[in-house]
Each structure stands twice: as C-alpha cells, then as structure tokens.
Amino acid sequence: MLHFDSDYMEGAHPDVLERLIKTNFIQTPGYGTDIYCDMAKEKIKSVCGLPDADVFFLVGGTQTNATVIDSLLPPYAGVVAADTGHIAVHESGAVEASGHKVITIPNKSGKIEPESLKALLVSYHSDEAKDHMVYPGMVYISHPTERGTLYTANELKRLKEICTEYDIPLFLDGARLGYALAADGTDVTLPYIARHTDVFYIGGTKVGALFGEAVVIPKKGRIKHFVTMIKQHGGLLAKGRLLGIQFDALFTEDLYYKISRHAVEIAARLEEGFRAKGYTMMYGAPANQKFVLLENAKMAELREHATFEIWEKYGKEHTVVRFVTSWATKAEDAEKLIELL
C-alpha cells in the first residue's frame, strides 16, 4: 500500500531524531526556559531577518491557532477567515470555545482575496447595526492554504495594507510553511512574511519534526503574557526543550528548506505524471499537496493500492482527492503511484 494521505505519517527527520537522542540525558529546566529553545529562537529570528522578534514554541497547529487568536482578539471581536480555513472547518470549534466567532469570507482557491476582505470591512463599518454584530478584529490566512495554493507577495502586501488601514492584525498559519517557501515560482520569503504579518508560525509537525510549531511575533512585546496564554490553552510543554532541540536541528544548515524542497519536487513529479495520463489537476496547488479530479470508479480502484484523502464531491460521477508528499516521501513511491493511474 502506498501512503499519500498526509505529511505526518512518519516520525521525525533523521537529523532531528539524532539531536533528540544526543541530548536525551542532558538536564534542563522545563517549559521552554532551556538553552536549546534559546538557540532555536536565535536561528529563527536570524532566518526571518528579525533580530528583535518574540519566538515561542507550541506543540500543534490547532492549539497554536486557538492560542494566538484568543491572545489577539478583544472580547467583542471575531477572526476573519476563508470559509475553507482550517479554523473554520476542521478545528472542532476551538476558536469559538475561547469565545470568538469565525467570520467567514467565500474563498478563492482557498485564499482570501484582498478585495473581499476590504468589502467585508467596509460593510461592517458602514452598517447601522454594527454595534449588534461581531467586530472583525483580526484576519487569519494559511500559507499554503487548505487547497494547496499560495499567496503572492502582492496579495500578502495588499492584505496587510488593508489590515493596517483598519488597525487589525494579520495572522498567518504556516503549518506547512516550509512547502510554501520551497515551491516553484513563489515570490514570498520568510523575511517577506515577517514584514507583512503581525504573527505567523513555522510549522514543524508536518515538516520534519515529531511535533512543534514556532510562533513568530515580529514586533517584540506585541502579545503580552503569551506564556500564560500558552499554558492556559494547554500548549506549554513540560519538556519544552524538545521543541527547541527540534527547531534548532531544522534551522541548522538549511535543513527546513532542503527537506521541504524534496517534498515539493516529488509533488511536482506526481503532477507531471497525472497530467501525462490525462487527469485534471484542481485549484492550482504548487507545493506539496496535489488535488486531482477522479472518476468515482477509478477512485475506488485506486483506494485498494494507495491511501489519500477524499476532498470533495464533484458532480455525481467525480471526486476531488488529495495526494500529499513530505520530507519523507520516497521518489519510488511517487513512480509507483503514477503507474497505478
């Protein structure tokens, strides 16, 4: 059986695991106050071009989203997201559980179009009944999006301008950020993100770590008492060193980028193979997720040999399915999958 369900099917990249093994018996204080966390933070700040940023480590994506959003929003406000946004669909109501509405905008290939955001904000602020409505108090985007697409530098800049105009923060969910940065044709870099968002995170779980997300807050002190918020949200790991050690490994000798690039190249090979066999690719996803339109009969046949996610029905006869590669995907498995088609 070939596995293309997700990018979290294995453990950690060998370099990351090696580092965990080597440090296993070194004693450190808990909760992220250790030297490994300090070292990893320095490396992340450097690669982001942010000497003065705050960096914090959390365990997983949903936890990170809920913690950041709850920290940034005042109690009268909600977070704006695409209707396909992870927080809107697949986080079990974690944002609402902390008291905040997710205000959705119809997505365009998984993205929030800047002008849709602008229209929503204009509409709210000109509404006579706005005091009876939830204040749109921040914007959540994911990069890559849930449909595998990427924002362009211009789109990101425009979103940030609109947020600045309305004095609300822009938050970028980078659970798969490595794969976005390594995609062909992207003009969005880590320093660019750092200059055009108020908070973002660099995903480790899906990019070589056992687990872990590095939250970057470009403007130091922008979120107060964030450690207390992380603890309150259940995200403060007792052995916080594990996060520091892993991110330190990931940001040593460009490992994060290299392993992301590996996944993107294999995904590109998959797309090439699918197209060569006449399949329709969906959404235009340039990173490590590929969405393919399959006839339902073909899909059922394929499921006997490979695992992948069913994304959405497409008419009565077809389904959009998702194939995901990762730092761990073997080139030969991609070839085998192509042969199956």
Place this chain on the structure above:
Amino acid sequence: MLHFDSDYMEGAHPDVLERLIKTNFIQTPGYGTDIYCDMAKEKIKSVCGLPDADVFFLVGGTQTNATVIDSLLPPYAGVVAADTGHIAVHESGAVEASGHKVITIPNKSGKIEPESLKALLVSYHSDEAKDHMVYPGMVYISHPTERGTLYTANELKRLKEICTEYDIPLFLDGARLGYALAADGTDVTLPYIARHTDVFYIGGTKVGALFGEAVVIPKKGRIKHFVTMIKQHGGLLAKGRLLGIQFDALFTEDLYYKISRHAVEIAARLEEGFRAKGYTMMYGAPANQKFVLLENAKMAELREHATFEIWEKYGKEHTVVRFVTSWATKAEDAEKLIELL
C-alpha cells in the same frame, strides 16, 4: 550543579526512546488511529483490570485536566478541588477559560478530606440561595497530591461513595501516578483506582516518556465525542502514534512501575539522609517528592550547588523547599546532595 527541581528534566527513558527510533519510518495514519495506540490501549486496559474501558492519549497535564473537566461538567457546574490543587493554582486559569469555576476546599496535607467534601456538598444543597451559586458538579483530586501525599484506599473509597451519593464524577489527576503506585506502604493500586474513579489519567511526561498522558475512562462511553473535545482543546496530536509508541513501551515488562520504583527508592534515601542530619520533613510525602524545612541562610547556600523548588515561606526564618527524583535520577547525585546538607 545537582538538579532536583522536577521530574521532567531529561528526555525519555532509553527503552521509550529506542521504540521511537525503531518505528520512526513506519507510516501510520494520524490522530491516534494507528496500531501503536491500539496496542498501548490494550496494555493499559489490561493492567487496570478494565477490559471494556475507553483510553485516550493527550500530550500534557494541564491540557488533560482542562479537557476532561470541560467534558464532564454541565455549563452550570464547577469542579471541586483542594485549594492546593494544580488546577486551582498552577494552570493559568485553564478551567475557568472553558467557563467553569474551581470550587476550593482547604486541603489537608494536599488532600481533600472526605468529610470536608461531604460538608461542602451538604452546605450547597441546603443553601436557600443555591440556584445563585455554582453547582459542585465533579471532584478533582491528584494522586500523588501537589504536596507529595497519597490517598489511602479507604479515603479514595469514601470520596467515591460521596460522589456517588451526589451523582457527580470523581476525576483523579495522575500526572505522577507511577510514583504513587510504587510508594512504600500504599494500598492503592491501578485496578483499585479504576474501580473508584470515573476518569483518571496515567502520567507519562513525568514518568519516562518525552510527553503524554493516558486518560482512562473505566465505563466505556461515559464521555461522548471525547476526540472532538481533545481536538477542541488543542490536545489531539497529529502524529498520535508517538503517544501510543511511548505508552506501549512504558507498559511493556512492567517498565512504568520499575522506573517509578527507582525514583521512590532514591527519594527515600534522600529523606533518610535529611533526617539523619536533623532536618524536618514536611507533609509526610512518601513518593518521589520530598519537602524539607530549611533555614533561609542554609537554603541560599544550598542553591549554589543544587537546584530545587521553593515551595512556601514558613515563618520569617524558614522556607519549605521541594526535592524531586525521577526515573532518571542517579543514586550518586542523591548522595552528593545529602553530603551538601
């Protein structure tokens, strides 16, 4: 420098780490639906004497407490805890963040005395204004407690009887459960806990794992949609296998008990050494945490050679401090500490 601050200063027990290394490249589905989780669950059910229980894995203790409590309480209810209880003091308001009050009872050496609980429940139910008060809807205890003490089998039985009388669940926080089970003189076993609580958890973070807590719900189906609750509370690990693998290792060949026993024996040796030098031991803590009354000058001197936690001031001249041992503590470090006293 000698380190006795806590039981989470190292990585994982070598057997646990070995298992993570060996399984690193095996592909599994995510979120705890893998075979390692299944295997670990079977072992835990077996050692608890609970063939039909539900078992779930979460990442950390605060997260587990908040998730279980939020799952068990109706919206009009709060959780009863000792005033020294971890949820009352050191979880950054995580319980309140999910909308519930922590109703405190003055502790007796860290424990809730059964008759104090009974008195609180009688008082609430006979209060003319009870509709204006928070309903005491469950009871939280920790074992060992935050003062290192243990419930006796009789106390646990009595607490459960009172809970049953008022039809409210009893929840046991077992973040350090191994050390309780391995303590000298305890008559509380895992199957006994399983028969006298509604939910409890077996701590991994402090007992040999990198992280992880195993929630056991003796009556299958007692909590509905618990996976959704875990996800909502940010506790559903993408690579859930990591929890299964670790707990599988911990519950293979009695490892969990053996490594706990190691810590308890070293702690006993510490106590013996302290007493021999004339120090006063506090609270009567029989497991892996030892509380010692130190003159402030002595404490300052000792801090130059060893790390430990300041627990509470005791008059103007003294302080209670805590020394913690773990599965990883070396016998020679204990001897060195004794020599320093």
Place this chain on the structure above:
Amino acid sequence: MLHFDSDYMEGAHPDVLERLIKTNFIQTPGYGTDIYCDMAKEKIKSVCGLPDADVFFLVGGTQTNATVIDSLLPPYAGVVAADTGHIAVHESGAVEASGHKVITIPNKSGKIEPESLKALLVSYHSDEAKDHMVYPGMVYISHPTERGTLYTANELKRLKEICTEYDIPLFLDGARLGYALAADGTDVTLPYIARHTDVFYIGGTKVGALFGEAVVIPKKGRIKHFVTMIKQHGGLLAKGRLLGIQFDALFTEDLYYKISRHAVEIAARLEEGFRAKGYTMMYGAPANQKFVLLENAKMAELREHATFEIWEKYGKEHTVVRFVTSWATKAEDAEKLIELL
C-alpha cells in the same frame, strides 16, 4: 415623522401598564418566586395545552437565545441556524461567547428548509473527518423569521422529525411569536409549536410588554438547573414579578392574540397600499413586518418623513427596506405612510 422602524418604540400596552401600577406596592419575594409568575405560568401552560411544562421568564431575546442554547448544547456541539438567523448576525457573538459555534445553512426566505437541514446532518455524519468538526447539536429557528416569513405546520413537523431522527433538540425563537400566530393563513398554533419543538419562547418585548420573554419547555425537567443558567447569563431579574405581572396581563382575555392581530391587520393594509402603488413586496412576509423594494432616490425622499430600517442593497439602484407595525401602531399612521409613497 412616522415611525415604522420596529415593534419596540413605545412602552407597554395599557392593560399591561395598568397591572404594573396596581401591583406596585405589593411586596413579593424576588427572582421569579412570586405568585404573579406562578399565575402567568399557569396561563401560558394552559394556552399551550401543556399542563406539565416548565415555563421561565427572561428579560430579552438575545439573552434568552444565549441562555437556552448554552443550556442545551454539550461542549463539543454547535447550533444550526439559517445564515440570516438573529443569532448568526445580530447578537454580537453571544452564542460564541458561551463557547459554541453557530453553524449556518443558506436560508430560503429566512427559513431553514427541512431538506437543507437533513443534508447538513447527513454530510456531517458521513464525513471521515467529523471528529475534527463541530457537532451539529441543536437547531435554532425563528418564527416569524428575520425576513418576516412563517413556517408552515408541515415544515415545522418535518424539521422536528429530522431533529428526532438525529436526537437533537429544536428551539424556536418566538420574539415576535404573537404576530406569527395572528397572521392570515398560518396553520401553526401555540399548541402545535408546543408539540413540535423542544424549547420555544413567547416574546413579550415586541408584543405589548415593557420587556420579557417566556421560555416554554414542553417536557418538564428537560433542562436542568435552568435558573442557575439564567442567573449565570445575567437574565434573572431581581424583581422577577415584573415579568409575571406582564405575562399574566398579556394572557388574560386573549390580549396577546388581540394586540398581535391588530398589528397584522395594519401591516396587511400597508402591503395593500404599497401594491396598489406598484411597489414590489419582498420575501412574502405575512405578519407584522413588510419588506418593500424601493428605488434609492425614493428611499431617500421617504426618509425625510418616515423612519424604517434599511434591510439590504438590491442591485445598484434599489434597496429593500422594512416597515414594522405593532400593537401600538395607529391605523391613521399607516394611511399617512401609504400617501407618502
């Protein structure tokens, strides 16, 4: 200036006010434990054909919605509503503030179509990722809806059947219920609602009272500790008698129905007048709210002489506006409005 903005522009119906004046100096205990509340509850139970129901009084609609929904939903669940539903749009995120998502369905003239509800439930329950999604745990409808439309008895029955099939409660917001019951052509009566919902409320604020909503729970005991929930949500009026006195007056000699009928008749006259002058009526609203399509220039002109709410833009040149009548609207004001058109 003529006022047709809403049905809460005056104080109370004279009979209600008279009753408040007469009882002003009678001393009663607080929080709804007085004889006036008892009397009003008996009358409401009688008119609903529910000898054994629970009835509770709250102050306002948003408060009532938030309290009922928070009381009915388990923590992993959200409430299903039309995308035009009051809780989804105009309650400042009160539902989310208590931790629950509002799951929206595209409305059909303000209503949830039974088959749309069924499709949403089928979709959730067949989704492989449903554990990561918010459980649709109850259904909220308003009658009349926010677009002034009414459910038919058959629609209500079908919604209830679907809810029963999925074992989730159906909650009916009756902030304007009197006007629905008094509408021409409706086949939905109060006893019918009582048999086809799990909770509903009879609005007083907009139908003759100074304020007040009567929550009816057909199955006694269906919601536990509801007084505590009302108190927690800030809805337990100290002088609870004020609610009992007003509802007792409203349900004496059919007053609630009679004054509702008055409003409906004047609204019908408005519609007749608008149509006679060639205006397009929107949504098909048979009760006390009338929605009219106006050219923007005409709207601006009219605003100099009358107040009304702007509902939504309709293309570039038109706007849908809302005119509302109430128990207090004078027939002559309706004629004056018609003349202005």
Place this chain on the structure above:
Amino acid sequence: MLHFDSDYMEGAHPDVLERLIKTNFIQTPGYGTDIYCDMAKEKIKSVCGLPDADVFFLVGGTQTNATVIDSLLPPYAGVVAADTGHIAVHESGAVEASGHKVITIPNKSGKIEPESLKALLVSYHSDEAKDHMVYPGMVYISHPTERGTLYTANELKRLKEICTEYDIPLFLDGARLGYALAADGTDVTLPYIARHTDVFYIGGTKVGALFGEAVVIPKKGRIKHFVTMIKQHGGLLAKGRLLGIQFDALFTEDLYYKISRHAVEIAARLEEGFRAKGYTMMYGAPANQKFVLLENAKMAELREHATFEIWEKYGKEHTVVRFVTSWATKAEDAEKLIELL
C-alpha cells in the same frame, strides 16, 4: 407578615412609575439611543462631577458585573475580589462563564483591606511560577459590601493607589450605592468615587427603579465597543428608554439620595430598637442592611411574623440574620418588627 428580606420587594418609586406612565406612548428608537437616556446620562455625569464620562445603562447587577469584568480583563487575567464578594459567591459563576477566574482575598467585614490587596499583588509578581498562574488583572469591590459595610475615603484612595501602581483597574459595584451615600458618617461621595475608580455603577434596581444599573466610566473611551459587549452579554434592553426614563427620574431633584436616606434612617431606627432590646449587631453595617445575632429558637419564632434572610450560622445555638430596608419600607413596619423582638 412583615417583610425585610431585601430591597427589591416592591415595584418602583411613585415618581419613577409616574414618569414611565407619562412617556408610555412616546415613540423612540431602541437600544438606548433615545433622548431619555441622553438626559439621564447628563444628569448622572453632572452629579458625579464628570462632564466627559461615558455612561451606559444595563438591566441588572450580575449582568453588569459580568459585562464590565469581561470588558476590562485581558484573557490571561482574573479579577480580585473579597471571598464574600457577590461575584465570588452569588452570581452562578457568571465571571468564570466568560473565561475569567475570581481570585479571592479573605474579607475583613466584607471589605478588601488595602494591605491584603498589596500583599496578593506582591506575592504574584514575585512568584517564580507566575507565568503559570492567573494574572490579577483588576479589582472588584462592592460599596456597600455584602456585609453592609462601607469603605472609607482613605481606604478607597489607598486601593486606587495600589491599582495604579500595578496598572490595573478598580471597579466598584454600586448595586446599593444610594444607601452607602446616604449613610451616617460616610466620607465617600459620588464625585469621590468617580475620582478613585476606573468603572463603577449606580444601582437602580434596589434604589427606587423597577430595574436598571447605570455604569459610569470616568475616563471616556476607557472601554471600547462597550455597547457590543452589553449586547453580547444579553444586557442591551430593546426598549432602552425605560432605563433612561427611570434614571432621569431618580436623578431629578435629588430623588435618589432622598429615598436612600429614608431607608437608612429606618434601618438606623431598627438598629436602635435591636440594641435597646439587648441584641448583638454584627459587622458594623451603617447603611440599609442590618445584621443581628439571634438565638436559633428566637429566629424560628420571629420567622412566623417576619421574613428576613439567614446570613450564616454562628456556633451551634445562634444565627446571623439580615434585615433590609428600602425606599419603600414603612416606618410603622419597623416599629412592629422591634416590638416582635
């Protein structure tokens, strides 16, 4: 039967009721945007000596407390209150329901002693584990307190100084404020409160109105989007005019003070009568609540002729009971009560 249970046993003061009757048919817009609210706000600002303050009207005390506290606290913070504070004991967990812990300090005759507050803040800020604890983010006091006592001007000043030192707001619950201002010997005036708190409210429900509390925010704009917060918390009355009308009446020709003074004088007469008969008065409550120590047998006997609240047990043979007077209490009823003793 004589009634001394509470100060909310009747309707409204005749002048207030008269104003409601006279304005009953005047049409106004909803939600507090009417001229009566504007007029009442002006009068309140004037009597507080605060030409630039924000004033808002809510319906009841629990609602007001929950809304103000939720508006002022960041998500990582809790509110400090006396352990006898209304929010800590008798509001059904409304503060916790909005996600915040109530951090209690042992009361001194119902009050927070300034030095106890200081000690709590020093302790928190010097705690090594403070990041794992709830940040004490504001202070709640009630005046009169739940034990009928009053802060002195010096105490209030000192509390405010401490809050300023720690940059946290001081909030005063004035549900019975009139009775405090009218008490003999107090040196605390409305302008003094205005200068020494960040938010306070002037209670109407217990002082002559049918219901209603006027929130005063001395520094305009100190709380943003407060109308949205009121709406979210279910406190935005559709017929908001009812609040404006009542407070306008209460602050016309000193009515609020005069009727409060009436209650205080009768309460003083009660105390005189109790003392003359040898009863022990408790707590030293100078306003409209009097706490008396009764033998249990005497209490039972008295309950056949008068209603009053049981406050707390006092040893095995005695009980502290509370007698409350109000603007509506008749002098002759006080004499009758004294005779019964």
